[in-house]
Amino acid sequence: MSPVRSRRGSPDAYDFEGTGDEARDWLDKAYGTDLRLSGEMGTIRHGRTDHGDVAVDHVDLDATLRFDAEPMSVLVVVDMLDGVVEYTRDGRTDQARDGDSVVSAGWQMPFTGQGAHYELRATAFTGDALTQAVRDVAPGRTADDLRFTSYVPRTPAAGARWRAIVDELASTFPGDESPIGRQDAVRLLGHTLLETFPNTVVAETSMGEVRRDSRDASPATVRRAVQVIEEEAGQDLSLARLADRCGVTPRALQYAFRRHLNCTPLAYLRRVRLDLVRQSLRDGSASTVGDVASRYGFHNPGRFASDYRQVFGENPAATLARSTP
Known part of the structure; x- marks a missing residue:
């Protein structure tokens, strides 16, 4: 596959496009709760790909909304694609904007918030998916034992x-x-959720238990590799070095990524580095596009700019122009 893909998750078509009460009713049914939406109900577009215990939604709102929602039966992680949204739950308020990720709907907790003219991708986990992930990390425990100590990465x-x-x-x-492949994918997402957002389950469990492996090309190998990539994304990471850090052969690592993520380890590393470049351009910590691109190993300006446009839908210079110091 190509190492990059066009803008994150944007569907060719939506399941719903509408306004007003029709849009309110659709979203209430989609998320199984009373969202109590208020404000200027412009056009709302919603699409969902349902994988059973995990669903991925794409929501595009040309509207100014406030919400005061009842608890959901799922846990939702939002990846912001455009605009700004504010979420308050469990006494904590987080503001998410283009490029941020946030647990928006805490497990079985009400939440409030607001936003205007935004686009997002939402990944929803059922209780069964969360329980499976928790049990893998801490046998004998369930999703009821899961408490997030922060709702941002x-x-x-x-x-x-x-x-x-x-x-x-x-x-x-x-x-x-x-x-079996679907179950592995759900588990990989669940493990990544627990390792991304601070929580009591991972804090109370040794990393040896989190990363235990039954065979080289297992989801656990992918989890170990992505943890190394997280820690060393700005360093010189070859396939051989990454495999050595994971205690497997390069061939086993390649096979594990192909099996569970349908990409190569280096394509995944490139995707993470592109995201980190975007964060630096957006938050004002980069003085020039060239400097931050070089920092993360992008030494071919033309290829870098092309890959960046394919993933984020704009030139890196445009992101830098909108940066906030």
Whole structure:
């Protein structure tokens, strides 16, 4: 596959496009709760790809909305594609904008917030998916034991890792013809969720338990590799070095990524680095596009700019022009 793909998750067509009460009713039914939406109800577009225990939504709102929602039966992680949204739950308020990820709907908790004219991707986990991930990390525990101590990624690189994995799985998720593959994909997403957003389960569990492996080309190998990539994305990471850090052969690492993410380890690394470049351009920590591109190993300006446009839908210079110091 190509190392990059066009703008994250944007569907060719939506399941719903409408305004007013019709839009309110659609979103309430889609998320199984009373969102109590208010404000200027412009056009709302919503699309969903349902994978059973995990669903990926794309929402585009040409509207100014406030919400005061009842608890959901799913946990939702939002990746912002454009605009700004504010979420308050469990006494904590987080503002997410283009390039951010945030747990928007805490597990079985009400939430409030507001936003105007924004676009996002939302990944929803059922209780069964969360329980499976928690049990893998801490046998004997369930989703009821899961408490998040923060609703934003613990590091910028952790956020980049999360988005890169959702990028890959959103378009390559195994279907009904591959129940084992689908279960592995759900577990990989669940493990990545627990390792991205600070929580009590991972904090109380040794990393040896989190990363235990049954065979070289397993989801655990992918989890180990993406953890190394998160920690060393700005360093010189060859395939051989990455495999050595994971305790497997390069061939086993390649096979594991092909099997579970449908990409190569280096294509995934490139995706994480592109995300980190975008964060630096957006938050004002980069003085020039060339400097931050070189920092993350992009030494061919033409190829870098092309890859960046394919993933984010704009030139890197345009992102830098909107930066906030």
